[in-house]
Amino acid sequence: MNPKTVCISGVSKGLGKALSIEFDQRGWQVAGCARTTSALIKLGSQLSNSHFFRSVDITNLKQVLTFSEEVIENLGSPTLLVNNAGKINSNARLHQVSEDEFLEVFKVNVCGTHNMIKAFLPKMKGLNQGLIVNFSSYWGQSTAAEVAPYCASKWAIEGLTRALAQELPSNLSTVALNPGVIDTDMLRSCFGDAAGSHEKPRDWAKHAVDCLENLNKSDNGNTVIA
Numbered sequence: 694m695n696p697k698t699v700c701i702s703g704v705s706k707g708l709g710k711a712l713s714i715e716f717d718q719r720g721w722q723v724a725g726c727a728r729t730t731s732a733l734i735k736l737g738s739q740l741s742n743s744h745f746f747r748s749v750d751i752t753n754l755k756q757v758l759t760f761s762e763e764v765i766e767n768l769g770s771p772t773l774l775v776n777n778a779g780k781i782n783s784n785a786r787l788h789q790v791s792e793d794e795f796l797e798v799f800k801v802n803v804c805g806t807h808n809m810i811k812a813f814l815p816k817m818k819g820l821n822q823g824l825i826v827n828f829s830s831y832w833g834q835s836t837a838a839e840v841a842p843y844c845a846s847k848w849a850i851e852g853l854t855r856a857l858a859q860e861l862p863s864n865l866s867t868v869a870l871n872p873g874v875i876d877t878d879m880l881r882s883c884f885g886d887a888a889g890s891h892e893k894p895r896d897w898a899k900h901a902v903d904c905l906e907n908l909n910k911s912d913n914g915n916t917v918i919a
Contacts, residue, residue: 700724700764700771702751702809703778705732707877708828708901711894712775715902717742724764724771726751727778743768751778751805754812761812770816773905775826775870776806780843781879787841795842802846806853814865822864824908827854829869829916840883851916858914866913872901873918 699716703709704725710732713723717740726749727733733746745767749760764771780801782794806827817823832840833847854869861867875897881888901919908917 697772698722698724698764698768698770699773699775700813701775701777702726702749702805704736704746705729707879708872708875708894708897709775709777710736711898712777712901713744714739714895715898717744719902719906722768724768726757726760751808752800754808757805757808757812761816764813765816770820770823771813772817772820772822773824773826774809774813774817775828775905776809777828778805779828779879781882782840782842784839784883786839790842798842799846799849802843803849803853806850810857817865818862820864822910823866824905825857825861825865825867826870826905827867829854829871831871831874833869833871834916854916855914861913863910866908866910868908868912868914869916870901870905871916871918872897 699721701709701712704713705727713725713736717723722742723740723744725746728748728750730748737744737746745764747760747763749756751757778801780798782790782798810825827850829850830847832844833851836844851869854867857867875892875894877894904919
């Protein structure tokens with residue numbers, strides 16, 4: 694895939710931030726969104742190439758549609774769309790998880806991914822080649838106690854991705870991405886300080902971008918580990 698423009702959701706911290714910096718260092722234009730404006734301003738100051746960031750709630754389709762139009766206007770159609778933004782429930786047995794928290798996990802992880810695809814896919818159909826990456830997890834094909842809502846949402850992402858792969862035109866492809874176990878705020882919410890023994894986001898991003906840059910049509914519908 695020839696470097697061009699990548700659009701990443703959830704860039705204010707963690708893996709999304711690390712990916713933004715790594716793609717920029719490799720000459721890509723970076724578009725991104727998150728809810729925290731101050732974090733977006735700070736990230737923009739760290740990048741060298743053309744970039745565009747906007748505060749967006751990806752569960753709000755109207756905001757996502759506006760964001761997609763602004764990305765096209767400023768940087769052109771993204772060659773690579775990375776649906777990274779995610780949310781995990783607080784550790785609890787399933788019957789103890791509130792309805793609001795359960796729905797919020799699905800709204801961000803599944804509905805937010807759908808909103809991003811809905812907004813950007815029509816704009817990517819004119820590309821010679823394009824890729825949509827939906828963040829999954831080891832818990833997208835396995836389970837663990839006290840994170841049932843998160844597991845369920847990532848299993849949904851696996852199914853969504855495989856179904857989308859059957860719908861795409863020949864110039865586009867999609868994969869579910871399992872990033873492995875990385876020391877992020879999300880992991881620390883589950884593992885506590887034990888998360889510190891795992892790989893750091895900036896180190897992960899180097900081989901993750903290697904992986905993404907080398908994906909092609911033959912990977913369509915697959916789950917890949919970065």
